[in-house]
Amino acid sequence: MGDPKILAVDDQQIFLLLLENHLREAGFTPLTASVGQEALAILEQQAVDLIISDLMMPGMDGLELIEQVHKRHPGLPIIVLTGHGSVESAVEAMRRGAYDYLEKPYNPDVLGITIRRALDHHHVIRENQQITGLLRERFTFQSIVTVNPAMKELLELAARVASARQTTVAIYGESGAGKEVLARAIHFAGNGLPAGFVAVNCAAIPEHLLESELFGHVRGAFTGADRDREGKFSMARGGTILLDEIGDMPLPLQAKLLRVLQERVFEKIGSNTPLLADCRVIVATNRNLVSLVASGKFREDLYHRINVFPLTIPPLRERKDDIPLLCEHVLDQLRQHLGKPLPGISQEAMNIMLDYPWPGNVRELRNCLERAAILTDGELIRPSHLGIGTGPADDIQTVSSPGTTTYTLTLPSDQISLDALTDRILAITLERCGGNKSKASQFLRINRKAFYRS
Incomplete structure:
Protein backbone atom coordinates (compact mmCIF):
# COMPACT_ATOMS: atom_id res chain seq x y z
CA MET A 1 0.00 0.00 0.00
CA LEU A 134 -24.10 -2.92 -1.28
CA LEU A 135 -27.18 -2.63 0.93
CA ARG A 136 -28.87 -0.26 -1.49
CA GLU A 137 -28.35 -2.81 -4.26
CA ARG A 138 -29.78 -5.58 -2.08
CA PHE A 139 -32.69 -3.69 -0.56
CA THR A 140 -34.27 -1.78 -3.42
CA PHE A 141 -37.58 -2.14 -5.17
CA GLN A 142 -35.66 -3.36 -8.22
CA SER A 143 -34.14 -6.20 -6.15
CA ILE A 144 -37.63 -7.55 -5.37
CA VAL A 145 -38.07 -9.83 -8.37
CA THR A 146 -41.61 -10.28 -9.63
CA VAL A 147 -43.71 -10.58 -12.75
CA ASN A 148 -46.97 -10.73 -10.81
CA PRO A 149 -49.34 -7.78 -11.50
CA ALA A 150 -50.47 -7.54 -7.87
CA MET A 151 -46.87 -7.38 -6.63
CA LYS A 152 -45.94 -4.79 -9.25
CA GLU A 153 -48.83 -2.61 -8.14
CA LEU A 154 -47.74 -3.05 -4.52
CA LEU A 155 -44.18 -1.95 -5.31
CA GLU A 156 -45.48 1.12 -7.15
CA LEU A 157 -47.48 2.13 -4.06
CA ALA A 158 -44.48 1.52 -1.81
CA ALA A 159 -42.30 3.70 -4.04
CA ARG A 160 -44.82 6.52 -3.77
CA VAL A 161 -44.88 6.50 0.04
CA ALA A 162 -41.07 6.21 0.35
CA SER A 163 -40.60 9.99 0.13
CA ALA A 164 -43.26 10.70 2.79
CA ARG A 165 -41.14 10.16 5.93
CA GLN A 166 -43.85 11.27 8.37
CA THR A 167 -46.45 8.86 7.01
CA THR A 168 -46.86 5.63 8.99
CA VAL A 169 -46.80 2.55 6.74
CA ALA A 170 -48.49 -0.72 7.70
CA ILE A 171 -47.25 -3.84 5.92
CA TYR A 172 -49.46 -6.92 6.10
CA GLY A 173 -48.53 -10.40 4.97
CA GLU A 174 -47.96 -13.97 6.04
CA SER A 175 -44.77 -15.11 7.73
CA GLY A 176 -41.89 -15.25 5.24
CA ALA A 177 -43.65 -13.13 2.61
CA GLY A 178 -40.96 -10.43 2.71
CA LYS A 179 -42.35 -7.72 4.98
CA GLU A 180 -38.96 -6.62 6.31
CA VAL A 181 -37.45 -6.68 2.82
CA LEU A 182 -40.19 -4.30 1.65
CA ALA A 183 -39.70 -2.09 4.71
CA ARG A 184 -35.96 -1.81 4.00
CA ALA A 185 -36.66 -0.97 0.36
CA ILE A 186 -38.95 1.87 1.47
CA HIS A 187 -36.24 3.05 3.87
CA PHE A 188 -33.47 3.10 1.25
CA ALA A 189 -35.72 4.63 -1.42
CA GLY A 190 -36.13 7.56 0.99
CA ASN A 191 -32.31 8.01 0.95
CA GLY A 192 -31.89 6.24 4.28
CA LEU A 193 -28.55 5.00 5.60
CA PRO A 194 -27.92 1.43 6.84
CA ALA A 195 -27.41 2.56 10.43
CA GLY A 196 -30.72 4.39 10.30
CA PHE A 197 -32.86 1.26 9.93
CA VAL A 198 -33.84 -0.35 13.25
CA ALA A 199 -36.09 -3.42 13.41
CA VAL A 200 -37.89 -4.55 16.57
CA ASN A 201 -39.76 -7.86 16.82
CA CYS A 202 -42.55 -7.06 19.27
CA ALA A 203 -43.40 -10.75 19.70
CA ALA A 204 -39.87 -11.86 20.56
CA ILE A 205 -39.25 -9.49 23.50
CA PRO A 206 -40.86 -10.16 26.92
CA GLU A 207 -43.60 -7.69 27.82
CA HIS A 208 -41.74 -6.24 30.82
CA LEU A 209 -38.69 -5.48 28.64
CA LEU A 210 -40.36 -4.22 25.48
CA GLU A 211 -41.01 -0.68 26.75
CA SER A 212 -37.36 -0.24 27.68
CA GLU A 213 -36.32 -1.75 24.34
CA LEU A 214 -38.42 0.80 22.46
CA PHE A 215 -37.97 3.95 24.53
CA GLY A 216 -34.92 3.31 26.72
CA HIS A 217 -34.56 4.00 30.44
CA VAL A 218 -32.54 6.08 32.89
CA ARG A 219 -30.36 4.74 35.63
CA GLY A 220 -32.38 3.62 38.66
CA ALA A 221 -35.69 3.50 36.76
CA PHE A 222 -36.24 -0.08 37.95
CA THR A 223 -34.37 -2.92 39.60
CA GLY A 224 -31.35 -3.79 37.50
CA ALA A 225 -31.25 -0.45 35.64
CA ASP A 226 -27.67 0.36 36.66
CA ARG A 227 -27.06 2.74 33.76
CA ASP A 228 -28.87 4.82 31.16
CA ARG A 229 -29.93 3.02 28.01
CA GLU A 230 -30.94 4.31 24.61
CA GLY A 231 -34.11 2.84 23.12
CA LYS A 232 -34.76 1.83 19.54
CA PHE A 233 -36.63 5.06 18.80
CA SER A 234 -33.49 7.01 19.75
CA MET A 235 -31.30 4.72 17.63
CA ALA A 236 -33.58 5.23 14.62
CA ARG A 237 -33.39 9.04 14.81
CA GLY A 238 -33.29 10.40 11.29
CA GLY A 239 -34.01 6.95 9.83
CA THR A 240 -36.67 4.25 10.07
CA ILE A 241 -38.00 2.04 12.86
CA LEU A 242 -39.79 -1.18 11.90
CA LEU A 243 -42.19 -2.49 14.54
CA ASP A 244 -42.54 -6.08 13.38
CA GLU A 245 -45.35 -8.29 14.72
CA ILE A 246 -47.20 -5.19 15.95
CA GLY A 247 -50.28 -7.35 16.55
CA ASP A 248 -48.49 -9.00 19.49
CA MET A 249 -47.72 -5.74 21.29
CA PRO A 250 -49.24 -5.67 24.83
CA LEU A 251 -52.24 -3.37 25.29
CA PRO A 252 -50.58 -1.05 27.88
CA LEU A 253 -47.70 -0.41 25.49
CA GLN A 254 -50.11 0.17 22.61
CA ALA A 255 -51.41 3.27 24.42
CA LYS A 256 -47.87 4.65 24.74
CA LEU A 257 -47.12 3.94 21.10
CA LEU A 258 -50.30 5.78 20.11
CA ARG A 259 -49.02 8.92 21.87
CA VAL A 260 -45.65 8.62 20.14
CA LEU A 261 -47.31 8.42 16.73
CA GLN A 262 -49.68 11.31 17.47
CA GLU A 263 -47.29 13.72 19.20
CA ARG A 264 -43.94 12.49 17.87
CA VAL A 265 -42.39 12.56 21.35
CA PHE A 266 -41.56 9.92 23.96
CA GLU A 267 -39.87 9.64 27.36
CA LYS A 268 -37.40 7.12 28.67
CA ILE A 269 -38.64 4.99 31.55
CA GLY A 270 -37.97 6.94 34.74
CA SER A 271 -37.62 10.30 32.98
CA ASN A 272 -40.01 13.19 32.33
CA THR A 273 -37.84 14.73 29.64
CA PRO A 274 -39.58 14.51 26.25
CA LEU A 275 -37.49 13.27 23.35
CA LEU A 276 -38.30 13.79 19.68
CA ALA A 277 -39.36 10.68 17.75
CA ASP A 278 -37.68 11.85 14.56
CA CYS A 279 -37.99 8.73 12.44
CA ARG A 280 -40.20 7.04 9.90
CA VAL A 281 -42.45 4.42 11.49
CA ILE A 282 -43.27 1.21 9.62
CA VAL A 283 -45.31 -1.52 11.28
CA ALA A 284 -45.72 -5.10 10.06
CA THR A 285 -47.81 -8.07 11.06
CA ASN A 286 -49.00 -11.46 9.84
CA ARG A 287 -52.14 -11.21 11.97
CA ASN A 288 -55.59 -9.84 11.17
CA LEU A 289 -55.71 -6.59 13.12
CA VAL A 290 -59.41 -6.05 12.41
CA SER A 291 -60.18 -9.34 14.17
CA LEU A 292 -57.89 -8.40 17.04
CA VAL A 293 -59.70 -5.07 17.40
CA ALA A 294 -63.06 -6.86 17.46
CA SER A 295 -61.83 -9.21 20.19
CA GLY A 296 -60.42 -6.36 22.28
CA LYS A 297 -56.78 -7.45 21.86
CA PHE A 298 -55.75 -4.44 19.81
CA ARG A 299 -56.69 -0.79 20.32
CA GLU A 300 -59.02 0.54 17.65
CA ASP A 301 -57.57 4.05 17.83
CA LEU A 302 -54.05 2.66 17.34
CA TYR A 303 -55.24 0.55 14.40
CA HIS A 304 -56.57 3.64 12.63
CA ARG A 305 -53.39 5.54 13.46
CA ILE A 306 -51.02 2.93 11.98
CA ASN A 307 -53.23 2.02 9.05
CA VAL A 308 -52.52 5.30 7.25
CA PHE A 309 -50.86 3.66 4.25
CA PRO A 310 -51.53 -0.10 4.22
CA LEU A 311 -49.55 -2.44 1.96
CA THR A 312 -50.55 -6.11 1.76
CA ILE A 313 -48.04 -8.59 0.34
CA PRO A 314 -49.88 -11.47 -1.36
CA PRO A 315 -48.76 -14.97 -0.27
CA LEU A 316 -46.60 -16.93 -2.66
CA ARG A 317 -49.41 -19.41 -3.40
CA GLU A 318 -51.40 -16.51 -4.92
CA ARG A 319 -48.55 -15.45 -7.19
CA LYS A 320 -47.17 -18.70 -8.49
CA ASP A 321 -46.12 -16.95 -11.69
CA ASP A 322 -43.24 -15.56 -9.60
CA ILE A 323 -41.92 -18.98 -8.53
CA PRO A 324 -39.72 -19.72 -11.60
CA LEU A 325 -38.25 -16.22 -11.46
CA LEU A 326 -37.66 -16.41 -7.70
CA CYS A 327 -36.02 -19.81 -8.08
CA GLU A 328 -33.52 -18.53 -10.62
CA HIS A 329 -32.85 -15.45 -8.49
CA VAL A 330 -32.15 -17.57 -5.40
CA LEU A 331 -30.05 -20.08 -7.34
CA ASP A 332 -27.94 -17.25 -8.71
CA GLN A 333 -27.23 -16.11 -5.14
CA LEU A 334 -26.48 -19.69 -4.05
CA ARG A 335 -24.01 -20.16 -6.90
CA GLN A 336 -21.94 -17.34 -5.43
CA HIS A 337 -22.54 -18.34 -1.81
CA LEU A 338 -21.72 -22.03 -2.24
CA GLY A 339 -19.18 -21.62 -5.02
CA LYS A 340 -20.54 -24.54 -7.03
CA PRO A 341 -22.30 -24.93 -10.38
CA LEU A 342 -26.08 -25.20 -10.16
CA PRO A 343 -27.44 -25.95 -13.65
CA GLY A 344 -31.05 -25.37 -12.61
CA ILE A 345 -34.25 -27.16 -11.67
CA SER A 346 -35.72 -30.16 -13.45
CA GLN A 347 -39.25 -29.87 -14.80
CA GLU A 348 -40.49 -32.52 -12.35
CA ALA A 349 -39.11 -30.54 -9.40
CA MET A 350 -40.52 -27.29 -10.76
CA ASN A 351 -43.97 -28.87 -11.09
CA ILE A 352 -43.83 -29.88 -7.43
CA MET A 353 -42.81 -26.35 -6.44
CA LEU A 354 -45.66 -24.87 -8.46
CA ASP A 355 -48.19 -27.22 -6.80
CA TYR A 356 -46.87 -26.75 -3.26
CA PRO A 357 -48.83 -24.18 -1.12
CA TRP A 358 -45.70 -22.61 0.47
CA PRO A 359 -47.03 -21.83 3.95
CA GLY A 360 -43.64 -20.27 4.70
CA ASN A 361 -43.74 -18.21 1.50
CA VAL A 362 -40.54 -16.80 -0.02
CA ARG A 363 -38.45 -17.62 3.05
CA GLU A 364 -39.48 -21.27 2.85
CA LEU A 365 -38.74 -21.35 -0.88
CA ARG A 366 -35.27 -19.93 -0.26
CA ASN A 367 -34.56 -22.48 2.49
CA CYS A 368 -35.85 -25.31 0.30
CA LEU A 369 -33.56 -24.32 -2.57
CA GLU A 370 -30.55 -23.91 -0.29
CA ARG A 371 -31.06 -27.46 0.98
CA ALA A 372 -31.44 -28.73 -2.56
CA ALA A 373 -28.36 -26.83 -3.76
CA ILE A 374 -26.24 -28.45 -1.05
CA LEU A 375 -27.50 -31.93 -1.96
CA THR A 376 -26.93 -31.61 -5.70
CA ASP A 377 -23.61 -32.43 -7.31
CA GLY A 378 -23.46 -30.51 -10.56
CA GLU A 379 -26.85 -31.82 -11.68
CA LEU A 380 -30.34 -30.45 -12.09
CA ILE A 381 -32.33 -30.18 -8.86
CA ARG A 382 -34.66 -33.19 -8.69
CA PRO A 383 -37.79 -33.79 -6.55
CA SER A 384 -35.77 -35.83 -4.05
CA HIS A 385 -33.57 -32.81 -3.36
CA LEU A 386 -36.44 -30.53 -2.41
CA GLY A 387 -37.69 -32.17 0.76
CA ILE A 388 -41.30 -31.19 0.00
CA GLY A 389 -44.12 -33.39 -1.21
CA THR A 390 -42.40 -36.43 0.30
CA GLY A 391 -42.16 -38.08 3.69
CA PRO A 392 -44.83 -37.84 6.44
CA ALA A 393 -46.93 -35.38 4.46
CA ASP A 394 -47.47 -37.69 1.48
CA ASP A 395 -51.03 -38.40 2.57
CA ILE A 396 -52.13 -34.78 2.22
CA GLN A 397 -53.19 -33.24 -1.08
CA THR A 398 -53.77 -29.58 -1.85
CA VAL A 399 -56.12 -27.89 -4.26
CA SER A 400 -55.56 -24.14 -4.61
CA SER A 401 -57.76 -21.45 -6.06
CA PRO A 402 -57.32 -17.65 -5.86
CA GLY A 403 -57.29 -16.71 -2.17
CA THR A 404 -57.96 -20.22 -0.82
CA THR A 405 -56.21 -23.55 -0.33
CA THR A 406 -58.15 -26.78 0.36
CA TYR A 407 -56.44 -29.74 2.03
CA THR A 408 -57.64 -33.34 1.62
CA LEU A 409 -56.26 -35.89 4.08
CA THR A 410 -56.10 -39.52 2.98
CA LEU A 411 -57.22 -41.68 5.92
CA PRO A 412 -57.01 -45.44 6.52
CA SER A 413 -60.13 -47.50 5.88
CA ASP A 414 -60.37 -48.71 9.50
CA GLN A 415 -61.59 -46.55 12.37
CA ILE A 416 -59.48 -43.66 13.64
CA SER A 417 -59.96 -41.62 16.82
CA LEU A 418 -60.41 -37.84 16.84
CA ASP A 419 -57.28 -37.45 18.96
CA ALA A 420 -55.24 -39.49 16.49
CA LEU A 421 -56.62 -37.47 13.58
CA THR A 422 -55.78 -34.21 15.35
CA ASP A 423 -52.26 -35.40 16.06
CA ARG A 424 -51.87 -36.41 12.43
CA ILE A 425 -52.96 -32.99 11.17
CA LEU A 426 -50.60 -31.28 13.59
CA ALA A 427 -47.72 -33.51 12.53
CA ILE A 428 -48.35 -32.93 8.83
CA THR A 429 -48.61 -29.17 9.23
CA LEU A 430 -45.48 -29.08 11.32
CA GLU A 431 -43.67 -31.06 8.64
CA ARG A 432 -44.90 -28.67 5.96
CA CYS A 433 -43.69 -25.70 8.04
CA GLY A 434 -40.20 -27.09 8.46
CA GLY A 435 -40.63 -27.85 12.15
CA ASN A 436 -41.47 -24.22 13.01
CA LYS A 437 -44.24 -24.43 15.64
CA SER A 438 -45.08 -20.72 15.46
CA LYS A 439 -45.49 -20.88 11.69
CA ALA A 440 -47.58 -24.06 11.90
CA SER A 441 -49.87 -22.62 14.59
CA GLN A 442 -50.40 -19.47 12.51
CA PHE A 443 -51.10 -21.58 9.45
CA LEU A 444 -53.77 -23.60 11.31
CA ARG A 445 -54.93 -20.53 13.27
CA ILE A 446 -54.68 -22.31 16.60
CA ASN A 447 -52.81 -21.66 19.83
CA ARG A 448 -49.09 -22.52 19.67
CA LYS A 449 -49.43 -24.51 22.90
CA ALA A 450 -51.42 -27.16 21.03
CA PHE A 451 -48.14 -28.40 19.53
CA TYR A 452 -46.61 -28.85 22.95
CA ARG A 453 -49.65 -30.79 24.25
CA SER A 454 -49.68 -33.16 21.26
Missing part, protein backbone atom coordinates in the same frame (compact mmCIF):
# COMPACT_ATOMS: atom_id res chain seq x y z
CA GLY A 2 2.91 2.42 0.70
CA ASP A 3 3.00 5.40 3.01
CA PRO A 4 0.01 7.78 2.84
CA LYS A 5 0.57 10.71 0.47
CA ILE A 6 0.12 14.09 2.15
CA LEU A 7 -0.10 17.26 0.05
CA ALA A 8 1.17 20.33 1.95
CA VAL A 9 0.13 23.75 0.61
CA ASP A 10 1.74 26.98 1.90
CA ASP A 11 3.19 30.09 0.25
CA GLN A 12 6.04 30.39 2.78
CA GLN A 13 8.85 28.26 1.39
CA ILE A 14 10.80 27.92 4.65
CA PHE A 15 7.68 26.76 6.51
CA LEU A 16 6.84 24.39 3.65
CA LEU A 17 10.28 22.76 3.82
CA LEU A 18 9.92 22.35 7.58
CA LEU A 19 6.49 20.78 7.18
CA GLU A 20 7.81 18.45 4.47
CA ASN A 21 10.55 17.18 6.77
CA HIS A 22 8.14 16.60 9.65
CA LEU A 23 5.79 14.64 7.39
CA ARG A 24 8.61 12.44 6.13
CA GLU A 25 9.86 11.76 9.68
CA ALA A 26 6.32 10.79 10.71
CA GLY A 27 6.18 8.09 8.01
CA PHE A 28 4.24 9.94 5.30
CA THR A 29 5.08 10.66 1.67
CA PRO A 30 5.01 14.46 1.33
CA LEU A 31 4.05 16.46 -1.74
CA THR A 32 4.23 20.24 -1.76
CA ALA A 33 2.55 23.18 -3.50
CA SER A 34 3.07 26.92 -3.01
CA VAL A 35 -0.36 28.10 -4.19
CA GLY A 36 -3.88 26.69 -4.52
CA GLN A 37 -3.83 26.30 -8.31
CA GLU A 38 -0.62 24.26 -8.11
CA ALA A 39 -2.26 22.01 -5.50
CA LEU A 40 -5.27 21.41 -7.76
CA ALA A 41 -2.96 20.53 -10.64
CA ILE A 42 -1.17 17.93 -8.49
CA LEU A 43 -4.50 16.40 -7.51
CA GLU A 44 -5.39 15.97 -11.17
CA GLN A 45 -2.16 14.07 -11.78
CA GLN A 46 -2.01 11.66 -8.83
CA ALA A 47 -3.99 10.31 -5.89
CA VAL A 48 -3.49 12.01 -2.54
CA ASP A 49 -4.69 10.74 0.85
CA LEU A 50 -4.87 14.06 2.72
CA ILE A 51 -4.21 17.80 2.31
CA ILE A 52 -2.63 20.20 4.81
CA SER A 53 -3.25 23.79 3.76
CA ASP A 54 -2.53 27.27 5.02
CA LEU A 55 -5.49 29.67 5.02
CA MET A 56 -3.82 32.97 4.10
CA MET A 57 -2.30 32.59 0.63
CA PRO A 58 -2.10 34.88 -2.42
CA GLY A 59 -4.57 34.24 -5.21
CA MET A 60 -6.66 31.28 -4.12
CA ASP A 61 -6.86 31.28 -0.33
CA GLY A 62 -7.36 28.21 1.85
CA LEU A 63 -11.16 28.55 2.05
CA GLU A 64 -11.52 28.64 -1.73
CA LEU A 65 -9.12 25.71 -2.06
CA ILE A 66 -11.31 23.67 0.31
CA GLU A 67 -14.38 24.38 -1.83
CA GLN A 68 -12.60 23.48 -5.06
CA VAL A 69 -11.18 20.24 -3.61
CA HIS A 70 -14.58 19.12 -2.33
CA LYS A 71 -16.15 19.82 -5.72
CA ARG A 72 -13.53 17.84 -7.63
CA HIS A 73 -12.54 15.23 -5.01
CA PRO A 74 -15.43 14.75 -2.59
CA GLY A 75 -14.49 13.29 0.78
CA LEU A 76 -10.75 14.03 0.60
CA PRO A 77 -9.77 15.06 4.16
CA ILE A 78 -8.23 18.51 4.70
CA ILE A 79 -6.42 19.87 7.75
CA VAL A 80 -5.91 23.64 7.84
CA LEU A 81 -3.01 25.51 9.45
CA THR A 82 -3.71 28.98 10.73
CA GLY A 83 -1.69 31.72 12.33
CA HIS A 84 -2.33 32.87 15.89
CA GLY A 85 -5.49 34.93 16.21
CA SER A 86 -7.18 33.49 13.10
CA VAL A 87 -9.19 30.77 14.85
CA GLU A 88 -12.43 32.25 13.50
CA SER A 89 -11.21 31.60 9.96
CA ALA A 90 -10.26 28.05 10.89
CA VAL A 91 -13.72 27.41 12.30
CA GLU A 92 -15.18 28.73 9.04
CA ALA A 93 -12.92 26.31 7.16
CA MET A 94 -14.31 23.40 9.19
CA ARG A 95 -17.84 24.59 8.46
CA ARG A 96 -16.99 24.34 4.76
CA GLY A 97 -15.70 20.80 5.16
CA ALA A 98 -12.20 20.78 6.63
CA TYR A 99 -11.60 17.90 9.04
CA ASP A 100 -9.61 19.83 11.68
CA TYR A 101 -7.27 22.78 12.15
CA LEU A 102 -3.94 23.44 13.92
CA GLU A 103 -2.42 26.75 14.93
CA LYS A 104 1.05 27.83 13.86
CA PRO A 105 3.57 27.06 15.21
CA TYR A 106 2.32 23.50 15.42
CA ASN A 107 3.59 20.57 17.47
CA PRO A 108 4.94 17.86 15.08
CA ASP A 109 3.65 15.07 17.32
CA VAL A 110 0.19 16.62 17.46
CA LEU A 111 0.26 17.05 13.68
CA GLY A 112 1.07 13.36 13.20
CA ILE A 113 -1.72 12.27 15.54
CA THR A 114 -4.22 14.57 13.81
CA ILE A 115 -3.26 13.23 10.39
CA ARG A 116 -3.63 9.61 11.51
CA ARG A 117 -7.00 10.36 13.04
CA ALA A 118 -8.19 12.08 9.87
CA LEU A 119 -7.02 9.18 7.70
CA ASP A 120 -8.78 6.64 9.97
CA HIS A 121 -11.96 8.71 9.88
CA HIS A 122 -11.83 8.90 6.09
CA HIS A 123 -11.25 5.14 5.89
CA VAL A 124 -14.34 4.45 8.03
CA ILE A 125 -16.43 6.78 5.89
CA ARG A 126 -15.32 5.02 2.69
CA GLU A 127 -16.11 1.61 4.17
CA ASN A 128 -19.56 2.84 5.24
CA GLN A 129 -20.16 4.18 1.75
CA GLN A 130 -19.25 0.81 0.25
CA ILE A 131 -21.55 -1.00 2.71
CA THR A 132 -24.32 1.49 1.95
CA GLY A 133 -23.90 0.84 -1.76
